[in-house]
């Protein structure tokens with residue numbers, strides 16, 4: 001899978017995921033600043049996030065955006081710095097994206113599952 | 115101002131080395147003046163290139179103290195470190211000899227980015243009337259004064275990393291043409307500049323824009339090309 005159309009699409013996805021991430025990071029930081037005021041403990045956080053669909057959806061999409069964004073960038077760096085060809089670089093990056101998504105979604109699950 | 119400059123000049127090809135020369139310091143001396151003085155008084159075999167000496171032809175660019183610059187418009191007082199100068203050929207281009215680089219590959223990339231104008235009118239048609247205030251013409255004008263000096267090309271990391279990347283100057287040229295309402299090869303050109311050999315390889319960090327002696331912003335044109343390519347891809351026109 002290569003060629004200008006693929007590369008244009010990858011660029012588009014990286015851009016869209018970057019915009020999503022910018023928003024998500026801001027919301028995440030604001031929520032943290034607000035939540036931390038009563039003192040922070042694991043039990044307290046879990047008490048609020050367990051069973052919360054909003055937290056689950058928010059961090060689920062957050063994880064997916066990070067996986068998409070980071071892996072497209074890493075595929076580029078692998079080509080430029082390690083001299084890999086586009087195919088192998090993208091395969092490596094896809095594996096990395098999968099790992100990020102699995103680890104991230106597992107963490108989100110632990111956060112919201114009752 | 116001291117009496118003398120110590121100037122290290124690259125001699126030979128890729129496997130060459132710096133050779134030090136002592137050059138009298140003068141007021142309002144340019145880096146090109148220094149190189150010319152060395153060739154006229156110390157070593158007539160020194161190879162370098164220039165033509166206009168007034169910043170129009172784009173042939174005199176070299177690496178001065180590590181930074182690509184047009185040497186005819188660069189005053190020694192602005193770039194010398196103490197009284198030391200180090201002058202090397204432009205980076206990212208094959209060296210012919212000493213300070214002269216082979217620019218063929220540089221301009222071949224302009225051709226690969228579809229840098230040729232293609233019009234529909236003939237000499238029998240009237241002049242095209244282009245509104246100078248139209249957004250497309252304003253965008254084209256911003257990049258049109260390129261003198262082909264290669265400073266941006268030599269300053270771009272992606273040019274160094276990706277041998278197939280056409281580079282900022284070629285993409286700036288393509289950007290001026292896609293904004294030229296008389297040109298008829300727009301679609302073909304977008305196809306030529308899309309992808310990792312074209313605009314999508316650019317990291318948007320702006321070394322080219324920072325260094326261009328003509329104040330052109332290839333980075334902005336490249337971002338514009340990315341937007342046009344995305345639009346064309348969405349419409350299935352790529």
Ligand code: SF4
Pocket residue numbers: 269270271272273281282315316317318319320321322323332333336
């Ligand atoms: S902005 Fe793009 S073209 Fe310009 S120097 Fe950086 S990577 Fe190269």
Ligand code: SF4
Pocket residue numbers: 259260261262263264265266267282283286325326327328329330332
């Ligand atoms: S864009 Fe600027 S730096 Fe690049 S070749 Fe043209 S004039 Fe030189």
Ligand code: FES
Pocket residue numbers: 164165166167168169170171172173174175184185186187
């Ligand atoms: S000699 Fe023509 S631009 Fe410097």
